[in-house]
Amino acid sequence: MVMIGLEARSPHLPSPARRLAALCQIEKGSGKFVAVPESNEALMASSSIVAIGASAGGVVALRSLVAGLPATFPAPILIVLHIGAHRSELPSILSGAGPIPAKHARDGDAIQAGQIYVAPPDRHMIVVDKVIRLSRGPKENCARPAVDPLFRSVSENYGKDAIGVVLSGNLNDGTVGLLDIKRAGGIAIAQAAYDAAYPDMPTSAASYVKLDYCLPLADLPNLLTSLVQENHKKEAALTKRLPPSPPDTVDSGVFERPVTVTCPDCGGALQRYEHGSIVKFGCHTGHTYTAEVMASAQFDEMEKVMRAAIRFLNERAEFCLQMAECSLPAKSDLAAEWHQASKQALDRAYKLRDLVEQDWLTPETAAIAIGVQTSKTLAN
Numbered sequence: 001m002v003m004i005g006l007e008a009r010s011p012h013l014p015s016p017a018r019r020l021a022a023l024c025q026i027e028k029g030s031g032k033f034v035a036v037p038e039s040n041e042a043l044m045a046s047s048s049i050v051a052i053g054a055s056a057g058g059v060v061a062l063r064s065l066v067a068g069l070p071a072t073f074p075a076p077i078l079i080v081l082h083i084g085a086h087r088s089e090l091p092s093i094l095s096g097a098g099p100i101p102a103k104h105a106r107d108g109d110a111i112q113a114g115q116i117y118v119a120p121p122d123r124h125m126i127v128v129d130k131v132i133r134l135s136r137g138p139k140e141n142c143a144r145p146a147v148d149p150l151f152r153s154v155s156e157n158y159g160k161d162a163i164g165v166v167l168s169g170n171l172n173d174g175t176v177g178l179l180d181i182k183r184a185g186g187i188a189i190a191q192a193a194y195d196a197a198y199p200d201m202p203t204s205a206a207s208y209v210k211l212d213y214c215l216p217l218a219d220l221p222n223l224l225t226s227l228v229q230e231n232h233k234k235e236a237a238l239t240k241r242l243p244p245s246p247p248d249t250v251d252s253g254v255f256e257r258p259v260t261v262t263c264p265d266c267g268g269a270l271q272r273y274e275h276g277s278i279v280k281f282g283c284h285t286g287h288t289y290t291a292e293v294m295a296s297a298q299f300d301e302m303e304k305v306m307r308a309a310i311r312f313l314n315e316r317a318e319f320c321l322q323m324a325e326c327s328l329p330a331k332s333d334l335a336a337e338w339h340q341a342s343k344q345a346l347d348r349a350y351k352l353r354d355l356v357e358q359d360w361l362t363p364e365t366a367a368i369a370i371g372v373q374t375s376k377t378l379a380n
Contacts (some may be wrong), residue, residue, distance in 0.1 A: 001073050049076055049111070049154055053173065080150050147173045154181065163187045178190070179208060186211045188213075190225075193206065202214075261281070264298050266285050279291040321339070
């Protein structure tokens with residue numbers, strides 16, 4: 001602890017040393033003992049990344065965690081809190097709680113050490129090639145943003161350098177993603193269930209993942225700091241490093257194959273079977289179709305749904321326009337946002353209408369025509 005009080009005696013120290021001296025004083029005042037680096041290594045970036053997931057009780061837990069981290073924490077921190085589409089003040093709360101700045105992530109942000117990135121409302125946050133991508137993809141575990149997509153992408157892009165942390169929350173979001181991190185060689189951490197305001201998420205993680213650490217919240221800041229700094233020291237000890245292999249990317253635009261095809265009449269699951277050489281589909285409520293009729297009915301239902309979406313978009317445009325027109329003059333910024341929302345909805349309505357009205361390939365029409373011609377031939 002030789003550097004304690006050093007700044008007071010040497011006011012002309014270079015900036016990094018002044019920062020280290022200040023850090024020592026703060027840590028002493030908090031009663032925590034930390035090793036003082038002999039150089040500026042603590043200010044350099046580590047290849048580690050910390051991904052944290054929380055839900056109910058998460059704001060208090062996150063405030064406590066970031067309050068215990070040092071200003072020199074050499075890794076980026078990515079946070080998903082279940083907030084749905086509601087407005088979130090979490091970045092300002094976290095920035096005020098600790099020394100590391102926090103902000104809502106933006107699509108395309110390059111990930112940097114010494115920064116907290118918070119998933120914005122109604123957007124999944126994932127990592128692709130060390131860049132943050134935001135997506136309004138399907139909800140996972142009834143949530144958007146959800147923890148599993150972040151953990152999954154971090155495991156694929158960072159491997160053994162990934163650290164996943166599950167904090168207080170209901171149900172079990174984050175368990176599958178934490179398992180991915182563990183399988184990729186990363187470190188899996190959960191808040192001790194007895195210490196969590198809502199223990200479901202940590203309990204689930206502990207039940208299905210072989211955790212590396214399961215600790216009360218008060219111990220997590222020192223643990224994360226130690227893990228990240230240890231990883232950084234290992235990197236600094238290497239005189240030569242092979243160029244990193246390109247990470248796997250997460251393509252959020254690829255659809256998985258549906259489990260089954262659904263009935264155009266009732267939405268029930270369809271089973272395919274063959275009657276001689278004729279392919280038929282039937283649902284458990286009794287609707288049956290030949291393949292050609294099924295294709296035609298499915299196409300009609302698809303067009304109906306898309307045209308309904310056009311109607312909803314047009315109605316949203318009108319609603320937003322009315323809200324803009326009735327906004328108070330003193331709230332011109334709000335009126336402008338309503339106008340922009342109206343224009344966006346109308347633009348998307350036109351694009352969707354153009355898509356619906358394009359020519360579509362309908363091989364079922366040709367198949368029916370061939371069948372009719374074959375029947376006429378046999379009759380003659």
